[in-house]
Amino acid sequence: MKLAIAEAIATERDMASISIPIPLRDRARTGLLGWLATVDHKKIGVMYMMVAFSFFVIAGVLALLIRLQLAAPNMQVVDPQTYNQIFTMHGTVMIFLFTIPMLVGGFGNYLLPLMIGARDVAFPRLNAFSFWITLGAGLVMFGGFLFGARSDAAWTAYIPYSSKTFSPTIGMDIWLLGLILLGIGSTLGAVNFLVTLYSMRAPGMTAWRIPMFGWAMGTTAGMVLLATPVLTAALIMLVADRNFNTQFFTTNRVQLWQHMFWFYSHPAVYIMILPAMGIISEVIPVFARKPLFGLRAVVISTILIGLLGFTTWVHHMFVSGVDPTIERFFMFTTMVIAVPTGVKMFNWLATLWGGSLNLKTPLLMCLGFLATFVIGGISGVMQGSIPVDQYVHNSYWVVAHFHYVLFGGSVFGIFAGLYFWVPKITGRMFDEKLGKLHFWTMMIGFNVTFFPMHFLGLLGMPRRIATYDAGRGWEAGNLIATIGAFLLAFSVLIFIINCIKLRNGERAGNDPWEGNTLEWSTTSPPPEYNFREIPVVESDRPLFDARMRTPSA
Amino acid sequence: MVPPVTRDAELINGLYNVILIFAIATFVLVEALLIYSVIKFRRRSADEMPQQIHGNRGLELAWTIIPAIVIAVIFGLSVDTMSRMTARGTLSNPVAHVHAINDVEARRRVERAQPVDLVIEVVGRQWVWQYKYPGGDGVTTNEELVVPANKNIRLDMTAADVIHAWWMPEFGPMIYVNPGELSYVWFNVPPGDYIGQCNVYCGVAHARMISRVKALPQAEYDEWYAKQAAASSAATRPGDPKVGMEIFMNGPCIACHYIEGTKAQGRVAPRELTRFASYLTIAELDGFDNNAENLAKWLRDPQAIKPGTAMPNLNLKAQEIADLVAYLQTLK
Numbered sequence: 001m002k003l004a005i006a007e008a009i010a011t012e013r014d015m016a017s018i019s020i021p022i023p024l025r026d027r028a029r030t031g032l033l034g035w036l037a038t039v040d041h042k043k044i045g046v047m048y049m050m051v052a053f054s055f056f057v058i059a060g061v062l063a064l065l066i067r068l069q070l071a072a073p074n075m076q077v078v079d080p081q082t083y084n085q086i087f088t089m090h091g092t093v094m095i096f097l098f099t100i101p102m103l104v105g106g107f108g109n110y111l112l113p114l115m116i117g118a119r120d121v122a123f124p125r126l127n128a129f130s131f132w133i134t135l136g137a138g139l140v141m142f143g144g145f146l147f148g149a150r151s152d153a154a155w156t157a158y159i160p161y162s163s164k165t166f167s168p169t170i171g172m173d174i175w176l177l178g179l180i181l182l183g184i185g186s187t188l189g190a191v192n193f194l195v196t197l198y199s200m201r202a203p204g205m206t207a208w209r210i211p212m213f214g215w216a217m218g219t220t221a222g223m224v225l226l227a228t229p230v231l232t233a234a235l236i237m238l239v240a241d242r243n244f245n246t247q248f249f250t251t252n253r254v255q256l257w258q259h260m261f262w263f264y265s266h267p268a269v270y271i272m273i274l275p276a277m278g279i280i281s282e283v284i285p286v287f288a289r290k291p292l293f294g295l296r297a298v299v300i301s302t303i304l305i306g307l308l309g310f311t312t313w314v315h316h317m318f319v320s321g322v323d324p325t326i327e328r329f330f331m332f333t334t335m336v337i338a339v340p341t342g343v344k345m346f347n348w349l350a351t352l353w354g355g356s357l358n359l360k361t362p363l364l365m366c367l368g369f370l371a372t373f374v375i376g377g378i379s380g381v382m383q384g385s386i387p388v389d390q391y392v393h394n395s396y397w398v399v400a401h402f403h404y405v406l407f408g409g410s411v412f413g414i415f416a417g418l419y420f421w422v423p424k425i426t427g428r429m430f431d432e433k434l435g436k437l438h439f440w441t442m443m444i445g446f447n448v449t450f451f452p453m454h455f456l457g458l459l460g461m462p463r464r465i466a467t468y469d470a471g472r473g474w475e476a477g478n479l480i481a482t483i484g485a486f487l488l489a490f491s492v493l494i495f496i497i498n499c500i501k502l503r504n505g506e507r508a509g510n511d512p513w514e515g516n517t518l519e520w521s522t523t524s525p526p527p528e529y530n531f532r533e534i535p536v537v538e539s540d541r542p543l544f545d546a547r548m549r550t551p552s553a
Numbered sequence: 554m555v556p557p558v559t560r561d562a563e564l565i566n567g568l569y570n571v572i573l574i575f576a577i578a579t580f581v582l583v584e585a586l587l588i589y590s591v592i593k594f595r596r597r598s599a600d601e602m603p604q605q606i607h608g609n610r611g612l613e614l615a616w617t618i619i620p621a622i623v624i625a626v627i628f629g630l631s632v633d634t635m636s637r638m639t640a641r642g643t644l645s646n647p648v649a650h651v652h653a654i655n656d657v658e659a660r661r662r663v664e665r666a667q668p669v670d671l672v673i674e675v676v677g678r679q680w681v682w683q684y685k686y687p688g689g690d691g692v693t694t695n696e697e698l699v700v701p702a703n704k705n706i707r708l709d710m711t712a713a714d715v716i717h718a719w720w721m722p723e724f725g726p727m728i729y730v731n732p733g734e735l736s737y738v739w740f741n742v743p744p745g746d747y748i749g750q751c752n753v754y755c756g757v758a759h760a761r762m763i764s765r766v767k768a769l770p771q772a773e774y775d776e777w778y779a780k781q782a783a784a785s786s787a788a789t790r791p792g793d794p795k796v797g798m799e800i801f802m803n804g805p806c807i808a809c810h811y812i813e814g815t816k817a818q819g820r821v822a823p824r825e826l827t828r829f830a831s832y833l834t835i836a837e838l839d840g841f842d843n844n845a846e847n848l849a850k851w852l853r854d855p856q857a858i859k860p861g862t863a864m865p866n867l868n869l870k871a872q873e874i875a876d877l878v879a880y881l882q883t884l885k
Contacts (some may be wrong), residue, residue, distance in 0.1 A: 030579035079820055080757050154754050160732060161715040161755065254716060254731050288594075289601075294608040297617075319718065320729050321736065324635070331631060335624045339617060345583065352590040356603045359595060367587060374583045378576045381624070385572060385631040387565045387638065390726035391554065394718065394752045432697040458554045460722030462752045470749070 019100050030130050035287035039124035044131045047111030047424060049418075051135055052102035056140075057496075057535075059093035060489060062086045067449075067485040070478045080466035084152035089145065091155030092175070095268065097138045103275035104186065104224070104399045105134060107417050108193055109218045110425065110428035112172035114519035115211045117202025119530050119539065122195040127353055130189040135183035136328060144174030151175035156265075156422060157238070159257035161251045164242045176239050183232040190224035193217055202518065211540070212292055215299045216278025218509040219306040223267045223274075226310065231264030255320055262313035270309040272406055274302060275343060276413025280366040283420050284512050288355030291541060294347045299485055301347075308337045318389045327386055334384035341377055347372070361435030362513070365416035367441050372408030376401055377453070397457025401451045415442070415495070423512050427524040428505035434498040441491035448484030451530075452477040516541040518531075558742050561638050562725030568634045579623075586847045638726070647801075663737055670704040677710065677717035677730045677751065678865055680758040681805035685868075690782035693868035696805050699777055702744040702768040710736045713865075715756065721749035721766060729753060742768045758808035759821055781870070788871040797880025801871055809863065812884065821863055822878055829884040836862060848878045 035043060065086055069077045078086065113120055121127050144150060149171035153162040162172055197218045201210065211220075234257065234446065237248040249257050285292045292298060314322055314330035348370060357363065379401040383389045392398060415438075423429050456477040461468065470475055511520040520543050522531055539545050557563045594603075639669050674685040675698075686692040700706050710719055712732040719738060720727030722749070728736045751762035769777060781790070801807070802816050809821035817826070824837070835843050836859050852874045855864040869877070 038694055074816070076816075076818060079818075080760065081820060084754075084757060125765075153755070158716055158753070166715055166756065212711070222598050251793065253734070288603070289596075289604060291607050293606065294613050295611050297608070319727055321731055328632060328635075333629060335628050339621050339622055342620040343613070343617050347613070349583065349586045349590065350609075350612065352594065354589070354596050354603055355590075356596045356601045357591060357594045370587055371584060374580060377573065378579055381627065382569070382572050382576060385568065385634075387568050387629060387631060387634045387726070388572065390728075391562075391569070391722070406814060435660060460555055460720070460749065462750060464718070464754040465750070467760050 006422040008235055028396055032080045039120075039128045041109050041113050041121045041124065041127060042526065042528075043426075044127055045106050045108075047309060048101050048109060048131055048134070049107075050521040051138065052098050052106055055093050055097040055138060056102070057095075057492070059090050059098060060492060061140045062090040062093070064485055064489055066090060066273075067482040069466065070468070072479065073475060074467050076467070083153065084154075084464070085145075087151040088152050088154050088175075089141075092141070092179075094406075095155065095272070096179065097134075097405065099140070099272045100186060100268070100415075101134055102408065102414055103272065103279075104193075104217070105131065105218060106277060107213075107414075107421070108189075108220075109280065111213060111421065112193060112196060112217055112385065113200070113517060114522070114526060114530055115214055115517050116197065116200060116205055117518045117531065117535050118196060118226070119249075119534075120202040121192050123192050127192055130185045130192065133181055133185040133188075137178045137185065141178035143174060144171050144178075149174055156261060157257075158261075159238075159254050162238060162257075162543040163250065173239060173242060176235050176242075178210075180232055180235050180239070183228045183235070186224050186233075187228045190221040190228070193221040194225065195396060197221070202534050202537050208296065209537050209542075212281035212298060212302075213275070213517075214280035214301055216274045216281070219302050220274045221270050223271050223306050223309060227264045227267040227271070230260055234260035234264075253321075255317065255322065258317050258320055259313070262316045263310075263355060266313040266316065267309045270305055271404065271411045273413075274305065276369070276410045276417075277302070278477035279413045279417040279420070280348065281344075282370050282517065283362045283366050283416050284351050286420075286515055287358045287360065287366075288352055289358075289514075290351055290355040291544075292315075292347070293350035295351075295540060296398055298344055298347050301343045304340040305337060308340070310331060312337060316382055318386050319393050324386075331372060331384060331386050331511075335381055338384075339380045343375070343490060345374060353386050358513075360419075360513075361430065361432060362416050362420040364436065365412050365419060368439060369409060369412040369416065371442075372404055372412065372446065375451075376404030376406075377407050379404065392457050394462055395457035396453040396461045396463055398452035399463050400450050403453075407446055407450070408516075412442075415439075418495075420513065421519075422502070423498075423505075423508035424519055424524045424526070426502055427508050428502045429512060430498050431506050434494055434501070438491050438494040438498060440488055441494060445484050445487030445489075445491050449481050449488055450484070452484075456481075509544065512545075514546045514547065518542060521546075557725060557727055558723045558745070558747070559740050561740075562723060564634050564638055565725045568630060571630060575627060579835065591806060601750065607684070610752045667739065668705065669707040669739065671700065672707045672709060673698065673700070675708045675710040675730070677719065677762075678714050679715065679756050680715035680762040680808040681865070681867065682717075682719070682751075682762070682764045683868060686778070686781075690778075691785045692778060692781045693785070694781075695867050695869075696763055697765040697767060699767045699774065700742075701774040703741060704771070705741050706741075708738045710738065710814065714769045716753045717755050717762065718752035719749070719764060720752040721747050722745050724766075726748075727752055729848075742766070742877075744770055746766050757821055761805070761808035761819065762884075783785055786869045786871065788875040790872070790875075792875035792877075792879030794876070794879040794883050797876035797878070800877055803881060805867065826881070826884055830882050831885055836864075845878050845882065848881060849874050852877055 035047065038044060065078060066083070069075050070085055109121070119272065149169055151167065151171045151174070153167050153172060157485040160166055197214060237246070239247040241249050281292055281298060312330060314326060315334040318327055345488055379397070383392050383401060419430055456474055459473045461474050508524045510523055518535055519526070521535060536541065554566050554569065557566045672687055677685045681695050684694045684698045708719070710730045711734065712730045714732060715732045716732070718727050719730055724742065726741050729740060730736050745768055747766040747768070749764045751759060751764070755762065807817040807819055809819040810817050811819055811822070811825040811827070813825070813827040824832070830843070831844050835841050835847055836855070838859055841847055841858065851858050852869055854866050856861050856866055
């Protein structure tokens with residue numbers, strides 16, 4: 001420990017810094033109580049990551065059941081009722097209990113204060129409250145699952161299927177309550193991040209010196225703040241319709257729910273992808289030893305994606321019965337969003353170009369992101385075209401598309417972030433060989449699972465069907481996808497083994513990767529107060545510049 | 554895609570293929586840059602330091618403007634395709650989806666949209682498509698729609714419960730069928746058998762909500778229709794259990810009913826039918842004994858016998874009922 005502090009001081013000495021007294025809080029608790037009662041953003045971040053990863057494993061097992069059921073025509077691994085509950089939970093958990101808590105709650109919490117040179121978030125207690133309410137919401141949802149009260153209305157819960165008439169059980173209400181709680185947790189978290197980012201940056205950290213991940217988290221928090229209340233309102237209205245005989249959705253056109261739902265759930269896609277883009281924007285420059293190409297363009301694109309993300313929701317409703325004139329507007333905005341996304345894509349590629357690429361697992365995961373996300377982006381433009389959408393809507397093509405965005409994008413980004421920052425969090429390095437094996441099995445497993453789904457969709461296979469008859473040309477694609485899914489599951493198993501092996505991993509030291517941002521200036525793991533002295537920031541890559549000044553280090 | 558059989562499907566297919574060219578070009582460009590970079594710019598020594606390039610305005614403008622142009626082209630092509638589909642009065646027509654069933658003006662616009670030879674009323678319900686033919690003959694079908702080939706057909710569709718979607722991949726576009734609203738589909742197809750299925754998740758037997766279209770040459774269609782019209786009033790021969798079994802297994806029944814060792818694996822109905830003939834009552838109704846006469850009554854209109862039961866009125870014809878009764882009585 002002493003050595004670690006000495007190391008920290010040594011690194012910090014290379015940079016200008018100012019002394020800000022370390023706040024005296026009761027932070028000395030250790031053991032279980034130290035976790036349960038903590039308000040430390042790092043511990044909360046780690047708890048978010050652990051909880052989110054557990055939900056990822058659970059929802060992954062559900063996905064395997066789905067793939068088993070569809071492996072061959074007329075399979076009966078589970079009955080149709082259970083199958084419907086399984087895909088409902090798979091979608092809900094992956095989105096609300098894994099991707100968002102992992103990226104926003106986990107990475108956002110752990111990294112944001114460290115990257116901007118703060119000692120904690122602006123409202124540490126509120127932060128703890130957000131975490132516990134998120135965990136509580138997850139337990140509520142699965143509590144319903146264990147006691148036989150399960151929703152089977154899919155994660156979209158379309159009216160009127162989700163009304164009392166067609167979903168009479170309490171499972172639907174439990175699902176709604178869980179989501180309402182989650183909405184409260186993430187709205188409060190967003191407020192916290194925005195205030196932190198605005199008011200707690202280290203001296204000298206002007207807007208253009210905020211790390212890209214900070215910009216991504218700021219944009220994400222803004223989107224959460226504007227979008228989530230609309231979903232929460234819709235959920236409360238549905239609970240009221242179901243239980244107190246209000247008639248919000250029954251007396252209006254069925255599209256009302258769809259509008260409110262997608263007004264949140266389309267921005268939610270960007271809430272899930274922007275932080276992952278922020279992660280790879282941090283990782284790629286470090287492993288290429290080059291600054292992020294066109295930092296300002298990437299920042300502006302991120303903000304534009306955030307704004308445009310609010311103007312595209314009707315593209316989920318091109319066949320729902322919306323006026324075609326309005327549809328054309330939404331087709332336009334949907335396609336326009338590809339431009340800033342393309343800008344980011346090419347900026348990342350340009351960052352790699354001419355660099356000195358250190359092909360370690362974190363960079364491999366970023367390359368996986370770029371290689372697969374581009375497919376999801378392209379298919380997004382394709383189905384943004386209304387005539388094409390009228391064909392592929394709700395088919396397996398769409399399933400392929402959003403997995404290329406959310407797995408190929410978000411999940412590869414998450415693993416890039418984990419391989420990059422877990423050494424900082426734990427002070428130990430991952431096994432590089434296992435990491436590479438993880439990457440390759442995941443890359444192959446992912447594509448084998450999801451690429452055939454494009455063809456299944458084009459052959460007319462609708463999503464959310466519990467089984468299918470032989471003879472429609474779907475057998476081969478489904479079997480291949482199922483095989484891929486098991487390879488994918490195997491790759492996650494490798495990651496879990498790698499986590500267990502961390503215990504005996506090589507010591508990471510303060511800065512194992514030659515990082516650019518402030519978190520690498522402190523010890524691994526960082527002390528509770530993060531920095532002994534708050535650094536003064538003079539560029540967008542403070543540590544890179546510090547290293548250049550002292551070539552011996 | 555599945556081979557298109559309508560003009561709309563051809564239009565969609567053509568547009569898809571054009572966009573696919575842009576898509577493949579983008580994909581190849583990105584992957585090529587990526588692979589080239591990884592090979593060419595691998596770190597070769599631990600202390601090498603590449604040139605620190607922060608950006609390049611010209612390049613960045615280029616990769617903003619060129620994609621924007623590509624996007625504009627795709628948008629233009631899509632709007633153009635939509636307008637050509639509109640000319641045929643299909644899904645993207647402003648009248649394609651009418652909000653209120655009783656909106657007289659909207660219905661007039663639909664009538665004007667394009668001349669049709671046959672209008673069929675369609676009701677989507679959990680978990681069957683029901684088709685009602687015009688004219689006073691009482692001809693209805695479940696699941697399979699029989700139409701004359703190479704004629705303009707219009708379907709006036711609504712849903713009885715939750716949202717469904719009518720999609721025949723070979724016909725091209727799909728549309729949601731909403732409760733309380735009317736959706737329209739126009740099509741004109743060559744003779745053949747086509748298959749599709751409900752495309753909005755609608756509950757436990759969503760996967761079994763199949764829609765079939767059989768397009769027959771006009772003469773064969775007329776013959777079929779005359780037979781249906783006759784059969785809807787009276788059975789022409791005694792019930793045949795084999796025919797009954799075929800009706801059962803190839804129709805919507807299996808969505809809800811369970812018979813051990815068969816394709817019928819539905820679990821909606823409270824009792825399985827494996828040994829139906831040995832039950833004392835039908836639908837667990839006291840006093841409604843399980844005999845041929847009562848069973849026929851039940852199949853004709855279950856809602857009249859037990860209001861609120863999950864089993865819908867399937868508009869079965871007298872002959873179908875006779876065959877089904879014969880089949881069900883073999884289940885001991």
